[in-house]
Amino acid sequence: MLLLNLDRNADEPLFSQIITQLKKMIQKGVLVSGEELPSSRALAAHLGVNRTTIYRAYEELWAQGYIDSHTGARSVVRNRFSPPEEVEGQSHATVDWSIQRNEGCNRGLSRLKSQEIVNDAASKYNFLPLAPDPDFMPVQAFRKSLNFVLNREGNTLLGYGDPHGNLSLREFIASQMRQHCMTISVDEILLTNGSQGSLDLLLRLFIEPGDTIVVEAPTYSAAIPLFEAYGARLVSIGVEPDGMNLDRLEAVLKTDKPKLVYSMPNFQNPTGITTCQAHRERLLSLCADHKVALVEDGFEEDMKYFGKAVLPVKSMDRQGIVFYLGTFSKILFPGLRVGWIAASIAAIDDLTALKKISSISSNSLNEAALAHFCGQGHYERHVKRAHRIYRRRMQAALKALREYLPAEYGAVREPRGGYTIWIELKGCNLDEGGIIEALSEAGVSVTPGRISFVETQESASFRLSISMLEAVEITEGIRIIGNTLRDLAIKHRPPAALNAAPNSGKPDD
């Protein structure tokens, strides 16, 4: 009979002591493969324990693969599989899967890595985050909406939902879009996992590795690795004071046959540029003429503070050329991940099927709560409040820039809305990395321009987002930026320039 020592005073239950000891005996070869164990009845009697204790131990040993057992027969020690690490003196390294990575994925991952920036949370003047200020989020109103819908239909909302997305929320979105002169039915709207989710679905629909996508230079930095992960070839077209160079686009449409053109007509990220009506009309005409899908990213459509509204390209689209992307993330709750695509019904049907294929359904609960929240008028109220808050911040930033930014870099283009201001240091011989570092040392965090370019950029540049700072902080932060740039310029002035400076005016000749 087996030699087991049970300690009835130990904390470890008896069945567990039996397991531990039998396992050791098997591991050490005291019990060998094929050997029969005593019947549970016999072992129970021998040890003076209840028979179910033995049952339980044998079951567990079976589950862990130490013994085989068949009804009516005695349990038998198994010829056990040895996971590599259990072989002493031999170490089995973890498999390196990176060599098996998909090619596009490799590109996307290394792009993402190249975009990494130091996000110093301790930075006093943080101009990095392009997201609404959490201090002004209407959390309690949203919490009430969540409770309302959970009490009304929690069981349904916590089940699988319709991949098309909550109908009431699509109705609200359609009514919002009508305010921007886009006549869109609920069937032409698909709710997505935020704007990134919208882009992702469009790429699934259109892009094969090697296909071309036209982007602006600079463009939304987070779109670049996503496009590249799909194996897309990116052709970037410079953004000029009135938007993407359309002559160049026309040429590219002819030569490169792109699958998509990706553009942000309002408060472009990162430049803050808003294109005019004429630019939008020509952009649409060009895409229509070449039957190329135009992705209009209206990520901050509602965030206009100054001057006149320009209508979205989508409002002029009668042929379903435009895939319009909207989102709640830049004005309300980024964490909810609710965005949408507006496009022709046939395209929305395809995209809905793709969403079903890749994620079964969206988050019904969040969508329903958001629909209730909007239906109660909270969205409009919040937008008005947000306008007041961010207009003040934007005004403070623009005033400070006029006052403190060294004049040699020229005037800053003043955005009509949104959160971002683009500083391009034209004709400056300073290194962008050096500028970012010096600013960081002075307590100011800004987004380096380079991450928004697919290829190389012409001048050092950086982006300021005014969304997270109070007006006084913005003013002080920009004052520091101005001083830092001035100090850097003096430090890096070429020796010739330094010598020449006192004799400014005519040389001696």
Next chain:
Amino acid sequence: MLLLNLDRNADEPLFSQIITQLKKMIQKGVLVSGEELPSSRALAAHLGVNRTTIYRAYEELWAQGYIDSHTGARSVVRNRFSPPEEVEGQSHATVDWSIQRNEGCNRGLSRLKSQEIVNDAASKYNFLPLAPDPDFMPVQAFRKSLNFVLNREGNTLLGYGDPHGNLSLREFIASQMRQHCMTISVDEILLTNGSQGSLDLLLRLFIEPGDTIVVEAPTYSAAIPLFEAYGARLVSIGVEPDGMNLDRLEAVLKTDKPKLVYSMPNFQNPTGITTCQAHRERLLSLCADHKVALVEDGFEEDMKYFGKAVLPVKSMDRQGIVFYLGTFSKILFPGLRVGWIAASIAAIDDLTALKKISSISSNSLNEAALAHFCGQGHYERHVKRAHRIYRRRMQAALKALREYLPAEYGAVREPRGGYTIWIELKGCNLDEGGIIEALSEAGVSVTPGRISFVETQESASFRLSISMLEAVEITEGIRIIGNTLRDLAIKHRPPAALNAAPNSGKPDD
């Protein structure tokens, strides 16, 4: 001066009347491109309205592209872009984007279409949905957790979150996995948008169009279009009473060099089969020997009702061969879309970066609420309750099948847990579609077997899910299934057989 007729008693505001009339004049060519409009001051005086009314109308006309305006100069009628539909007598059809679809996407979409089944909501005995019964969801406990976390940190939770996923929830998951003998750290867990989201990330990482994935036949139906949308070539290996045929897998690993092997060791969907320890060991060995990633879908790990637990393959994995998928969707709230991948740290790092690339962050609020819910012990309590409920339903189903299913089809394999039972009508000459239709007419909805096969299947088959029906409904539904099958068999018996029947026994020779 312009001839405008303003009606001061109309509901339409004055500025809007001005816009409407000016637009008409431009559209009709009364005002032509390049023509100057009166200054706002002059027009205001002429019409006897406030100057801001004219301002507002001009701004809107500018926004809609009817006029150009520059500071200090008079507004000018624009050479307006005509959206195609506005040209009378000419209709411009919506662009058909389907011809530009990605090749894999085409395959995925047509597979999805081929899987469409009639989901008759009015069906009295609905054995279709593989999801927890909404009547037993602990909605109120979850609602409390939501309120708790929103009150504690709503501002943060509604902002962008960590793509890696909520730490407390990962800690809870790690502790759950330890109960299944998987020793996993929080850094080896990535939270995803449900199991479908997990699969999607794995495909992004590994699959190029043309790569091979090994699946079971039958397999999880919703995985098929997803795999195909990535352009994968699927090799399916038959599931036998003890699981996927591993001799065949060994051969395929050698000849087809797959990138992934996808398997559900517990309560396989749709067959309900649970593999034994020895099968799991060999499966792991084979994948390790060929350095092929093994995707272990543990979608119902916690749902064992009968007999002994078998340890997950992941519990034996020392080399990071296994990518283990877990989910809350089959036991708690499918609508929250929270699942996870457990894999080696390096692989999780890559997958986290891919998640960031494709969706920025996960839903922080839902994850935090779920973490709080689990931390309060609600998960364990709910699992216990779910076991009682579904065990009773499964027992009722198995009893009814023994009683009512025609004996000629052999005994049904009895699952040890989960929700699904697989009925394979071996040697039956009935058409699967005909069976499904006849059942549907009798008020019973079942999932046709064909949607779970990549290629053709051997016999007519269908899946029953017992999750949504009460025990008495299950019994009655299965009684109807038995009767329907019997009736069909009689109706479709070949004439020869009908003639032969009375003379059963020895033929006349």
